[in-house]
Amino acid sequence: MNVEKLTKPDVLNPKSYRISREGREFFDIDAISVFRGRQESYWHICFKDGSERDYHERDLHIAESCLNDKRSADVFQYIKQIAELSNIRNEETGEKLLPKRFDKITYVGNEVALAKYLNPSLLNTGKRGGEYVPIFPFGCNNSQYNAVKNAMENQISVIQGPPGTGKTQTILNIIANILMQDKTVQIVSNNNSATENVYDKLSSPQYNLGFVAATLGSSKNKKIFVEHQDSSYPDFLTWKMSEEFGEMRKKISEQSARLKEFFDKQEKLAYLRQELSQLVTEQQYFNQYVEESDVNTDNIKCKKVKSKFVCKFIFQLCGF
Template structure:
């Protein structure tokens, strides 16, 4: 796709996302090739769903989803079904699935989708909401950073207090030891008097 096909202000996010996922969606929609990777639970499927929403609704494109792992495709399908967008999917993997799909085409009543506001008005609202969301996500990201910094400072404070207590104890111990030295010498003198030799 061309870089100009998806202006950032027109991108929509109907599925949950965070700041890094938002950046991934924006890059995927404004570049010809995009690689999104991450361990399980980092929101790759949510990111794919938001990309699909923009490709199919904002750009009016048809999208093919393929994977080495059927479970990955099924996961996307299940999430779309859960959000009542399953009618957008045509499961065309095996021959029997294709036959089943074309024999049982979904019927959707789109009359309820009409809105009192015009398309330009809705697009402006989407832009405004995207700006608000961007600020909120940036604030949330900053809050997470501050929490990490605070946790690091508290850990450093605990280490310092432990070190300070140990140092103070050692200094006090040395002071008491030096102060008690004359007393100990006197006690030694009293308990072990020096032997004196007398000439006969």
């Protein structure tokens, strides 16, 4: 009565799952069989070294690839076919890059950005973790402020602008905000010059932060990076904060709010100046028309509506 015999397990593709237990991820999984009982399920996992283990499903953290969903898999297959048309090639070997990269992808977790493209229903349109207070060690304007804040609050963010509008500066601020969360950043581009531009700004004498980044875009860059690990680093003892981190974050939050308020007022002032300029131009045209048409302006009636003056012009000669 205390024994339940389980047969005919579900055989799963090990490439479609990421499995961990007590924070330790399993690697080199060769086969997965799931035995489902009346109350519990058991995972029989075979490893490539020949060992086998049995686990209660409740003891495992199991992440399933979104490619197990047919719709996501179909979209991914379509993207792979489109990648075949791309002519982006390895500068050293001439080999097409995108098809090779896509062929290596066998697992796409639901938490990564690609999964949101494959299945938009997974996209979380709400704010991640509530209101985010950004920092701007590289400076910013109002549009850059909004760009960084949106990038940190949303799963997918697109920043577009012509040359000279501060996209690289925005990237540097996004890097700073990610590092503040004890995370790492990977910067990719379809050409080396774009990523080198970001690295050059970081390593410039103005910031001297090149040591926080590694240029790994090619085998040559990787070799140079590894061979030059004896480079000098700043004296980090001078980087100690004179106050508690929590107190500093509070001050940053207050300053960020004031900065946003200043930007909003600055933008409103620019809008009002533009509106005033248009009104001045209209006034000039009106005065010119009155002078040329010999119109009697004594019958102009002005009416105040919700703090705005709406002028109703009655031109006797024109009939309106």
